[in-house]
Amino acid sequence: MIAITGANGNLGQATIQFLLQKVLPTEIIAIVRNPEKLTNSHIKNVKIRKADYNNQQELEEALKRVTTLLQISTTSTGETGKRQEKNVVLAAKAMGVKRIVYTSSLTPKSNAHFLATHQAMATEEEIRKSGLDYTFLRNSLYMEVIPALIGNAMETKEIRYPSGDGRVSFVSRLDIAEAIANILTGSEHDNQIYEITGDTAYSFTELAQLISIEKKCIKINHTDISEKVFREELISYQIPVDVADLLVSMANGIKSGEFSYVDRALEKLLDRKPLALAEYIKSL
Numbered sequence: 001m002i003a004i005t006g007a008n009g010n011l012g013q014a015t016i017q018f019l020l021q022k023v024l025p026t027e028i029i030a031i032v033r034n035p036e037k038l039t040n041s042h043i044k045n046v047k048i049r050k051a052d053y054n055n056q057q058e059l060e061e062a063l064k065r066v067t068t069l070l071q072i073s074t075t076s077t078g079e080t081g082k083r084q085e086k087n088v089v090l091a092a093k094a095m096g097v098k099r100i101v102y103t104s105s106l107t108p109k110s111n112a113h114f115l116a117t118h119q120a121m122a123t124e125e126e127i128r129k130s131g132l133d134y135t136f137l138r139n140s141l142y143m144e145v146i147p148a149l150i151g152n153a154m155e156t157k158e159i160r161y162p163s164g165d166g167r168v169s170f171v172s173r174l175d176i177a178e179a180i181a182n183i184l185t186g187s188e189h190d191n192q193i194y195e196i197t198g199d200t201a202y203s204f205t206e207l208a209q210l211i212s213i214e215k216k217c218i219k220i221n222h223t224d225i226s227e228k229v230f231r232e233e234l235i236s237y238q239i240p241v242d243v244a245d246l247l248v249s250m251a252n253g254i255k256s257g258e259f260s261y262v263d264r265a266l267e268k269l270l271d272r273k274p275l276a277l278a279e280y281i282k283s284l
């Protein structure tokens with residue numbers, strides 16, 4: 001049996017759709033914290049088990065008879081996020097899960113600016129300590145976050161973002177989901193670490209140029225605002241302080257090159273070229 005945490009999220013839902021092309025719905029367990037909120041019809045076809053990352057007993061119940069677990073990283077941050085992810089690893093170990101496939105952060109290092117990287121490093125360490133087989137997908141930023149990153153730039157013709165000349169190897173979340181389905185059903189991925197990126201890294205100035213080219217009717221520029229102004233703007237949009245902190249840390253991470261690494265692992269996992277950023281932008 002293959003179980004998936006965060007199954008009702010974007011990556012979880014997409015992975016289940018790819019998995020259903022490879023295994024029977026009865027072999028898939030979608031672990032969600034709010035079964036009553038499920039709307040996706042594909043997920044409704046697979047087995048649903050309820051577990052909140054904060055509830056060890058629910059997690060253990062949900063992992064009964066599971067051999068392979070896709071542990072999708074949590075949306076919580078800081079110590080809460082670390083504890084939630086550790087709960088999942090401990091439950092997997094306790095219930096005899098054989099392999100964990102975990103969605104981690106690109107090229108993690110202990111002095112990373114991006115706060116989520118520290119959580120990912122702690123969870124990788126917990127998984128290693130558990131002695132279970134593992135596969136880590138160290139994901140770069142999703143292309144699908146670009147609309148949120150650029151805000152209303154299509155109207156204002158300006159991307160206001162404090163990333164300096166830092167580049168991002170944006171990657172399609174759908175491509176990641178397809179690669180995960182291949183890993184979950186493949187046999188040669190035990191104890192492997194994959195850096196999951198697009199095929200090119202772009203600075204925000206280059207991103208603005210690409211949007212200008214692909215969306216022929218607009219000319220967009222990048223303005224490298226200060227971290228202070230960025231934070232003030234986030235707070236003015238009623239974004240909670242912990243989320244603002246995470247977003248500021250992400251911008252600082254981009255600025256210092258934490259998302260610029262480019263790797264061919266995704267192309268090999270998909271056995272085709274990953275989606276190019278220009279193609280994604282055309283679809284916006």
Ligand SMILES: NC(=O)c1ccc[n+]([C@@H]2O[C@H](COP(=O)([O-])OP(=O)(O)OC[C@H]3O[C@@H](n4cnc5c(N)ncnc54)[C@H](OP(=O)(O)O)[C@@H]3O)[C@@H](O)[C@H]2O)c1
Nearest residue numbers: 006008009010011012033052053073074075139140141142
């Ligand atoms: N690489 C990137 O660019 C990027 C961008 C955003 C996020 N991420 C990370 O990648 C993960 C997957 O991305 P995504 O787009 O699928 O995110 P998403 O759509 O926000 O899905 C996250 C899932 O986590 C579940 N979840 C959160 N807290 C939980 C808890 N306490 N107990 C049980 N489930 C919980 C949510 O459940 P509900 O449906 O009940 O809310 C949701 O289904 C995210 O969780 C985040 O860690 C990466």
